[in-house]
Amino acid sequence: MRTARVIRLKQRPAGTPTPADFDIVGEPLPELADNEVEAQTLLLSIDPYIRLTLDQAAPGSVIVGSGLARVTRSRDARFKEGDLVRHRAGQREAFVCSGATLAKAEFAPGLPLTAQLHALGGIGLCAYGGLFGVAKLQPGEQVFVSSAAGAVGSLAVQIAKVAGCYVVGSAGSDEKTAWLKEECGVDAAINYKTQPIREALAAVTPKGIDVYFENVGGAHLEAALARMNLNARIPVCGMISNYNGRVPITFGEELITKRLLIKGFGFTDFGREFYARFHADMTGWLMDGRVKFFETVLDGFERVPEALIGLFTGLNTGKMMVRAAS
């Protein structure tokens, strides 16, 4: 009987998770039943939403998660040994699951496997969908992206630049703001830890803001609200400032006088046709270098807790992943 390591919740975190909140244990893999597939995890996608699930999860349960895996055995006719698949089996080094929960990964030649988990995965679709699907971004508009050095944010600022917009990004260190200007091509970058966000944002948005791509909430949202133009849109992808305790904000009359739109969304909201446009656009932009991708890959399955904690302590630039095997 084969065994595989699994990350289990030891106790619900109080605020930012710590290593003591997790257990790494080796467990036997079950036998394959009809229509089931056994697969070895290659890459795990480490995302902020995982933190949200911990407040409800039962101690002892496997931490949720998704990633890319390679099929090792199959009793589902749609998959054979060696196939690359997207999975939602949680933080497991290897697993057995129903073939119905897997999807074959389309693999663009010339692009690394990791791109499937960021620019061409849910994160890329979040950035593209928030800007074009929710906010109906137009060329020449004024765009602000918070957490712009994050996985979604760094794609959003680049896509907005490709779309011919004026783009401002915020991040939490001078290294990140320099990187945003040099690598992502933003027109202005704000270090919100060294500058008051409200004044700093006002200084670099002389024409106001038409689209605020929201990843943060709290003071960022208040600062953006004060700068919004008439008919401006706020696609809400995340509010990470709330994840370890809610942060209050105040609305002013601008919500009404500026006819603002605020809309929560997720990458599952967009239809097949929209997805096809995204996939074609993004593949092209990645191939010709107009969109660069940034990733932090920790090697070794046992580093999943470190990666998860690192999301909240600034460990990553771009998409956080763990490589479990190659």
Added chain:
Amino acid sequence: MRTARVIRLKQRPAGTPTPADFDIVGEPLPELADNEVEAQTLLLSIDPYIRLTLDQAAPGSVIVGSGLARVTRSRDARFKEGDLVRHRAGQREAFVCSGATLAKAEFAPGLPLTAQLHALGGIGLCAYGGLFGVAKLQPGEQVFVSSAAGAVGSLAVQIAKVAGCYVVGSAGSDEKTAWLKEECGVDAAINYKTQPIREALAAVTPKGIDVYFENVGGAHLEAALARMNLNARIPVCGMISNYNGRVPITFGEELITKRLLIKGFGFTDFGREFYARFHADMTGWLMDGRVKFFETVLDGFERVPEALIGLFTGLNTGKMMVRAAS
């Protein structure tokens, strides 16, 4: 040469206006130039926003305002003597203005002229537009309206009932909640001054909320956010809790997980086709009694200052107007 009475600002009010802040003077009407119209005021709409303008207005200037008038002479081909028009000429008993500033008032036979200034005017269009234009209200949905005994709110709850929805309203006294149930037909009413809004709202929305018609903000908004269903909408007509100092709210992950839409709007946002549908629907509902209207009409142009002061001293029930002629 004909003369007409006009209300002029004598001095800027300190706090609630008093009769000493206004002058009523008779003045000659100018001769008609090309494309101008002379009209006699029938009804004047007396609204809180007028008070706000007094803090900036120059002493001696005519008090702003809008209403309904009847054309007495015209050198604009689009208008002829006897036409009923909506105007923004200010607090004047009669006036000469460019025809371009007027709009013909369609007059539903069988309805009082006053309805043109509430249910069939901007207030009615706010209620109807927020529900159908912004929130795309569907039959059978769960609706919550704050400040439901106010001018817009009392129309919004009645329209939502006509649309076949389950409707909850909030108001600030037991008299108002009783009135909401007896006169406006709401399914449940909450006195937010005697009950904690969050618990009270949860108790009367067993199927959650699909549309929250927002007039208040603050604790009302937080209470509603906690009850929103997937893909719920919040048309924001006002946030009166902010008018005397901003009230903070906290967002949770429901904004994203429930894919909520929050949209500020005003009655000027809707196109010609939408307006025509509103006018036809509302006229029908007023005629057959499915929507009731509430109004306070003072007779005599000289009572404009009394009406304006009365807005802040509780003189009116429902929409405040002055009848200058009939």
